[in-house]
Amino acid sequence: MTNYTVELNNLVKYFGRRLIFEKINFSFSSKNIYGISGPNGSGKSTLVKIIANLISPTRGKVIHKNNSEEIESTKLHNQIGFVSPYLFLYDEFTAEENLKHIADIRGIPFDKERSDFLLKELRLIDRKTDLVRGYSSGMKQRLKFIFALLHQPSLIILDEPTSNLDNDGKEKVYELIKKEAENKLVIIASNEDSDLNLCSEVIELEKFKRANG
Amino acid sequence: MKAYSLFKKDWQSELRTRYAVNALAMFILVTISVIMFSIGNEKITEYLTGGLLWVVIFFSAMSGLSRAFVSEEERGTTMTLHLIASPSTIFSGKLIFNLLLVFLMNFVITFLFSILFDSFIIKNFTLFAIAFLFGNIGIAVSSTIIAAIISKASSKGTLYPVLSFPILLPLILTLLELTKYAIDGNSVSSSFVEIAVLVCYDVIMLTASYLLFDFIWEE
Numbered sequence: 274m275t276n277y278t279v280e281l282n283n284l285v286k287y288f289g290r291r292l293i294f295e296k297i298n299f300s301f302s303s304k305n306i307y308g309i310s311g312p313n314g315s316g317k318s319t320l321v322k323i324i325a326n327l328i329s330p331t332r333g334k335v336i337h338k339n340n341s342e343e344i345e346s347t348k349l350h351n352q353i354g355f356v357s358p359y360l361f362l363y364d365e366f367t368a369e370e371n372l373k374h375i376a377d378i379r380g381i382p383f384d385k386e387r388s389d390f391l392l393k394e395l396r397l398i399d400r401k402t403d404l405v406r407g408y409s410s411g412m413k414q415r416l417k418f419i420f421a422l423l424h425q426p427s428l429i430i431l432d433e434p435t436s437n438l439d440n441d442g443k444e445k446v447y448e449l450i451k452k453e454a455e456n457k458l459v460i461i462a463s464n465e466d467s468d469l470n471l472c473s474e475v476i477e478l479e480k481f482k483r484a485n486g
Numbered sequence: 487m488k489a490y491s492l493f494k495k496d497w498q499s500e501l502r503t504r505y506a507v508n509a510l511a512m513f514i515l516v517t518i519s520v521i522m523f524s525i526g527n528e529k530i531t532e533y534l535t536g537g538l539l540w541v542v543i544f545f546s547a548m549s550g551l552s553r554a555f556v557s558e559e560e561r562g563t564t565m566t567l568h569l570i571a572s573p574s575t576i577f578s579g580k581l582i583f584n585l586l587l588v589f590l591m592n593f594v595i596t597f598l599f600s601i602l603f604d605s606f607i608i609k610n611f612t613l614f615a616i617a618f619l620f621g622n623i624g625i626a627v628s629s630t631i632i633a634a635i636i637s638k639a640s641s642k643g644t645l646y647p648v649l650s651f652p653i654l655l656p657l658i659l660t661l662l663e664l665t666k667y668a669i670d671g672n673s674v675s676s677s678f679v680e681i682a683v684l685v686c687y688d689v690i691m692l693t694a695s696y697l698l699f700d701f702i703w704e705e
Contacts, residue, residue: 327568329704347572355569361562363495365502374498377491378570378579420566 276340277303277352277427277458279324284333286319293319294481297333303427306454308469309462311478317462318357320478321432324460325355339427351379354421357432358414364406368397368416371405372423381424391419395445410437418446422453429453432462447471488571492579496554497586505557510550510591517542518598535606536665539599540658543625545647546591547654551629552646554580555637564637568703577699581630588626592618609671616674617664620684624657624691631695634702653691660684 284297293316301307309317322328324335326349337344337352344352362371369388376383392398395415405413414437421429431450435443450459450471461468469475500506521538530538558564567576596618599606608614632653636645660683667677674681 325569327565347574350569350571353569359562360565360569362566363499363563364561365499370498374491374495375566375570378488378495378575380488380491 275303275427275456278338278341279428279458279460280334280336280338281324282334282336284320284323284330284335286316286323287331288319292482294478297476297481299476301458301460303458304454304456305474306450306459306461306472308472308475309460309478310464310469310475312464315478315482317464317478318359318432321355321357321430321460321462325353325430326350327355337428351381351424352427354424354426354429355432356414356417356421356430356434358436359432360417360420362405362413362416362420365404367402367404368392368408368419369401371416372419375420376423379424384423387425388419388423391422394449395419395442411439411442414438415442418449422449427457429457429459430462431459431468433465433468434461434463435465435468443467488575489578489582492567492571492575493582493586496579496583499557500583503557506550506553506587509553510546510587511594513546513549514542514591514595514598517545518595518602522602530603530605532605532607532669533666535599535603536669537662538603539595539606540661540665542595542599543592544650544654544658546595547588547625547629548647548650550591551584551587551626552633552636554584554630555633559637573700573703574696576703577630577634577696580634581626581695584630584633585623585626588622588629592622592625608668610668610673613664613672613674613677614668616681617661617668617684620681620688621657621661621664624684624688625654627688627691627695628653628657631691631698631702634699657684657687660687 279301281297281299285295286293297320309320311317319328323330326335326346337349339352366374372388373383389398392401395418397412397415397419400408400412405416408416434446434450438446453459461472463469558567628650632646632649636649639645660680664677664680664684667680
């Protein structure tokens with residue numbers, strides 16, 4: 274059983290001269306669900322992107338550790354599963370082709386059994402050979418969950434995980450999140466109470482802004 | 487292997503969307519037609535034909551090779567790539583794709599020149615083949631790294647030729663010289679300096695690209 278931790282050390286982020294947040298010190302560890310909340314523009318997406326190594330902080334450091342061993346940033350991508358409304362898969366491929374290409378590029382064997390299981394769980398199995406171009410926004414969101422979970426990452430980052438999902442989709446996603454959190458680290462950035470109710474601890478980003486910021 | 491998988495994904499995507507191939511095919515067709523119309527019945531020199539060949543190749547590369555990164559940026563899939571592969575894998579995969587595209591494009595352009603222009607006569611084919619091989623590699627490497635630089639800019643179309651010009655100029659000048667030697671029928675050994683410059687250009691560009699790509703790719 275791996276113990277995955279993420280440490281945020283004195284994180285500061287500016288966009289130009291505008292301060293987004295500062296002095297964030299926090300430690301995340303596996304088998305937990307953490308929430309990041311805050312009003313629009315408070316930097317929720319920015320913080321999860323920094324944690325996922327998609328953008329750099331202005332100051333400070335994010336340290337990912339697997340069983341106390343620091344992971345190099347170039348090897349981080351296979352440890353992370355990421356879902357967000359601003360993530361896009363390839364429209365010109367079918368759902369299954371997308372997942373297969375992604376597994377190949379990751380350098381891991383395509384697990385058809387797990388892929389079919391997730392496609393079935395998220396009710397996309399009947400549409401797996403359709404081009405993603407023809408999917409609704411909710412179906413695309415479901416596919417992003419499969420993209421995030423297929424390679425069995427140790428850290429799952431979910432930015433507004435239930436956007437575009439219907440009630441049935443939300444329930445299924447919550448079920449999956451709880452199951453994944455049994456042995457993985459899950460971070461959710463959201464304003465939805467129902468999303469944040471899953472979390473054992475919530476970071477409120479408003480607290481990390483200067484009064485005059 | 488991961489880079490090859492990325493290339494395979496890009497190639498299959500290209501076969502379905504015809505993003506770069508159509509742009510390249512139309513550009514080649516239009517440029518060669520314009521040259522032929524402007525020449526009319528005039529007889530142009532062999533050197534000028536050799537020069538025109540590389541002009542067409544340079545501008546065709548401008549029109550199609552930026553797609554490698556620009557298409558990802560336009561479709562919003564750049565972040566997806568960030569999440570599934572390391573920067574070196576991404577650069578290698580895109581480079582293989584551009585290499586294939588450059589070789590295909592330049593074979594077509596050279597073939598069209600050889601059948602449409604009577605004055606395009608290569609006396610030393612081996613020398614031309616060496617120039618063609620290393621020239622194509624140089625164009626592909628330079629175009630790939632420039633495409634990565636401009637993909638995040640707002641005025642991609644303008645920026646690409648502007649940035650490419652100073653970077654590709656030494657390569658094009660060397661290629662022009664070698665094509666002239668090949669037309670004259672000079673031996674490979676007497677063109678050693680130009681070939682060495684060409685190989686050095688490729689090695690320098692390849693090394694610099696791999697070193698720089700991490701910084702370009704990280705936001």
